[in-house]
Amino acid sequence: MISENSPAPIFKLFDETGELRALTDYLGNPVVLYFYPKDDTPGCTKEACNFRDDYSVYQDAGVVILGVSPDTPKSHAKFKAKYNLPFTLLADEDHQVCELYGVWGLKKFMGREYEGVLRTTFLIDAQGMVKKVFPNVKPDGHSGEVLAALKA
Numbered sequence: 001m002i003s004e005n006s007p008a009p010i011f012k013l014f015d016e017t018g019e020l021r022a023l024t025d026y027l028g029n030p031v032v033l034y035f036y037p038k039d040d041t042p043g044c045t046k047e048a049c050n051f052r053d054d055y056s057v058y059q060d061a062g063v064v065i066l067g068v069s070p071d072t073p074k075s076h077a078k079f080k081a082k083y084n085l086p087f088t089l090l091a092d093e094d095h096q097v098c099e100l101y102g103v104w105g106l107k108k109f110m111g112r113e114y115e116g117v118l119r120t121t122f123l124i125d126a127q128g129m130v131k132k133v134f135p136n137v138k139p140d141g142h143s144g145e146v147l148a149a150l151k152a
Contacts, residue, residue, distance in 0.1 A: 013090040013092055015090055016076035023124075029062050029064050032123060034065070035121070038117075040075075051143045064088075065087035071089075098117055121133075134146070
């Protein structure tokens with residue numbers, strides 16, 4: 001996994017509209033880069049809606065929020081519309097960016113092991129450096145943790 005005080009790995013992914021977005025597009029602004037397993041599932045919806053509900057605070061601070069999962073742009077568009085999410089969702093269908101950030105790995109659910117996204121958030125400063133890593137994120141209240149770290 002990428003560590004704090006290291007450069008954030010650069011990537012390009014398609015967003016929910018099919019537009020190619022690069023992390024470098026956001027240099028000059030702090031970025032909350034959060035990786036989540038799947039659109040429209042209970043935990044992922046709770047996490048996304050937390051960020052949505054606090055969005056004006058992030059906007060006032062000039063912070064960009066980017067959500068990343070292996071879902072398709074079409075799935076992201078539906079998820080974004082259903083929950084009125086005001087931030088960009090990026091499609092990492094081949095999970096290369098997840099692997100680049102070290103958030104693709106072995107998971108367990110109901111006694112079954114499989115590979116998937118390890119729910120993780122990276123707080124990246126305006127110069128592209130990772131300032132804080134939140135591993136093993138609990139969806140409920142996570143946005144508050146990120147906001148507290150931004151103020152620290």
